[in-house]
Amino acid sequence: MRIGEVFKNAGLISSEALETALKEQETSHDRLGDIMLRNGVVTPEKMAPVLADYFQIPFINIKDIYKDISSEVIDYIPSELAQRFTAIPVEQKDGALTIAIFDPLNLQALDTFRLKTGMKIQCVVAVENDIKEAIEYCYHNLPRMKEHIDSFIQLEVKDHGLKDETDRVQFGADDQPVVQYVKSLIIQAVNNRASDIHLQPKQDKAELRLRIDGTLYSQDPPPKAMLPAISARVKIISGLDIAEKRLPQDGRIRVVIGKSEVDIRTSVFPTIYGESVVLRILDTSTPLSGMEELGFEEKDLAKFRRIIHYAYGLILVTGPTGSGKTTTLYTTLNEIKSAEKNIITIEDPVEYRLPFIQQSQVNPAIGFDFARGLRSILRQDPDIIMVGEIRDRETAEIAIHAALTGHLVFATLHTNDSAGAPVRMINMGVEPFLITSSLLGVVAQRLVRTICPHCRYEYDVSREALAKVSSELKMAKLARGRGCPKCFKSGYMGRKGIYEVLVPDENIRRLILNNRSSEEIRAAAQKIGMKTLREAGIEKLKAGVTTLEEICRITQETEEN
Numbered sequence: 001m002r003i004g005e006v007f008k009n010a011g012l013i014s015s016e017a018l019e020t021a022l023k024e025q026e027t028s029h030d031r032l033g034d035i036m037l038r039n040g041v042v043t044p045e046k047m048a049p050v051l052a053d054y055f056q057i058p059f060i061n062i063k064d065i066y067k068d069i070s071s072e073v074i075d076y077i078p079s080e081l082a083q084r085f086t087a088i089p090v091e092q093k094d095g096a097l098t099i100a101i102f103d104p105l106n107l108q109a110l111d112t113f114r115l116k117t118g119m120k121i122q123c124v125v126a127v128e129n130d131i132k133e134a135i136e137y138c139y140h141n142l143p144r145m146k147e148h149i150d151s152f153i154q155l156e157v158k159d160h161g162l163k164d165e166t167d168r169v170q171f172g173a174d175d176q177p178v179v180q181y182v183k184s185l186i187i188q189a190v191n192n193r194a195s196d197i198h199l200q201p202k203q204d205k206a207e208l209r210l211r212i213d214g215t216l217y218s219q220d221p222p223p224k225a226m227l228p229a230i231s232a233r234v235k236i237i238s239g240l241d242i243a244e245k246r247l248p249q250d251g252r253i254r255v256v257i258g259k260s261e262v263d264i265r266t267s268v269f270p271t272i273y274g275e276s277v278v279l280r281i282l283d284t285s286t287p288l289s290g291m292e293e294l295g296f297e298e299k300d301l302a303k304f305r306r307i308i309h310y311a312y313g314l315i316l317v318t319g320p321t322g323s324g325k326t327t328t329l330y331t332t333l334n335e336i337k338s339a340e341k342n343i344i345t346i347e348d349p350v351e352y353r354l355p356f357i358q359q360s361q362v363n364p365a366i367g368f369d370f371a372r373g374l375r376s377i378l379r380q381d382p383d384i385i386m387v388g389e390i391r392d393r394e395t396a397e398i399a400i401h402a403a404l405t406g407h408l409v410f411a412t413l414h415t416n417d418s419a420g421a422p423v424r425m426i427n428m429g430v431e432p433f434l435i436t437s438s439l440l441g442v443v444a445q446r447l448v449r450t451i452c453p454h455c456r457y458e459y460d461v462s463r464e465a466l467a468k469v470s471s472e473l474k475m476a477k478l479a480r481g482r483g484c485p486k487c488f489k490s491g492y493m494g495r496k497g498i499y500e501v502l503v504p505d506e507n508i509r510r511l512i513l514n515n516r517s518s519e520e521i522r523a524a525a526q527k528i529g530m531k532t533l534r535e536a537g538i539e540k541l542k543a544g545v546t547t548l549e550e551i552c553r554i555t556q557e558t559e560e561n
Contacts (some may be wrong), residue, residue, distance in 0.1 A: 003032055007036065013042055052105065052125035060125070061127075062100050062134050062519065065090065073090065073189075074139070075257065078257070079135070086102055087106075088131055097119045097121055102125065132434055136485050140190070178233050193213070194279050199277045203273055206227050227275070227277075235251070238253050239251050248267070250268075265280040266348065291335055295499065300501040303503050304443060307440040308335070312408055313403050313438055315408070315441055316390075316421045316441075317410065317442075318442075325412045328445060330354065342383050343356070345387075346361075349420065371388070374395060385408070385409045389413070390411045397430060409438075415444070439512075445497050446498050448540060449550050450492060451493075451547060457479065460476065496540065500536045502521075
């Protein structure tokens, strides 16, 4: 029986509605069920059990079971994939993973899950909105944490009546609730696109926060009495000294979640209330994006692409910590790599492992710093060198020497804008003539949060509000996010770069040679067409990528109106 007849016989639609949908199908070629849902003829709640019966696939009421789905099963599928395909894992048994899905004919979803997990995929059908509710609960409300905390509390109650919970640590680092809590915390952070986990002791409680798109969001913390055991567990898996609680320690973990490899940098820091634990998450399995996806404006990208293909010279990328400099450099190296070029980096630390280049990490404890590493790199016959950061005069001069002797050198520097980079190097003690002889260009950058697509809306904007970023900006409407569970009520999801590309001409080189101020250098660069960070941000605002508030927040420290 055809699916349309099945819907009609089940009493979901009338003969007239079926005929109308069939006519629309002749021109749209969409599936009949999609047409009827789109036209509002039938609801997902009524369609799902009929589809399940037609395809002889079990139907489940996921509302009755999703709170009991184990954390181990949920962890097989990342949040991003669950949301994209409106599907959620419900059971794992005998090498097969059962997925609840609204559309059992979505072969792309089933193939993606099979490749991601390496398991056989079995389907059950559930109502679409119920699956979305289950995804929200299982991936975003940290319910799995509660079961591990409850286990901790239940066992802790067996203590012998001590009242100060900071002295009542019954759990060791290898006890199952602690092991499961740390594991779930990491997976939860990865699934929510977090870059950092902050677990910190306060005077009478613990504090748990996740950094997502550059902003910290508070989560339900574990009991404070659990923190020493969590800290010890993190030390064990990071290869740190579990007995040392007086000194800061840094380590590294590599974990596999599904088929994704995630590098985690761990930092344990002693405070007056106990040890603070911060985990920096780097998803090394994520492929590098192309240059077009970083956020460059078209003309700026053309300028940058031109200088990165020079045979030799110095290119600086500037901005504060966490502004995306490393990602820009890695993406650049990925674009210019070839079998004919020897590319070597010296970094602190190596954030992503790239197969096409030689990477090295500084180790100050044994005297292996940027300057010493850079000297040694020059004896490795490199074509292209990347220096993680220029921090002192010695490193700056060696980098410039390398650029002047036939090498293309990329390096990062901490300055507010591109015009401040040559001034900063002069202040380090580098001779101006060395800078003018070697400098190909400077890229300053920031990351702006992009509007959440799930709660995006347009609103009328006043002239007074627009005047905060530009007196020349004339727009009737702007966009922003209302805030929804998928974006942690922030209205933002994801980030894009804004860039300021300075390619010096003869006049700018003369200003650098004469040790002029960054303001004069910036003014000269704007005369030859350099777009400032604020102007690049305004372009993102016009395109509806980000918000007025975000542009004001990100660029206020670098430019005056």
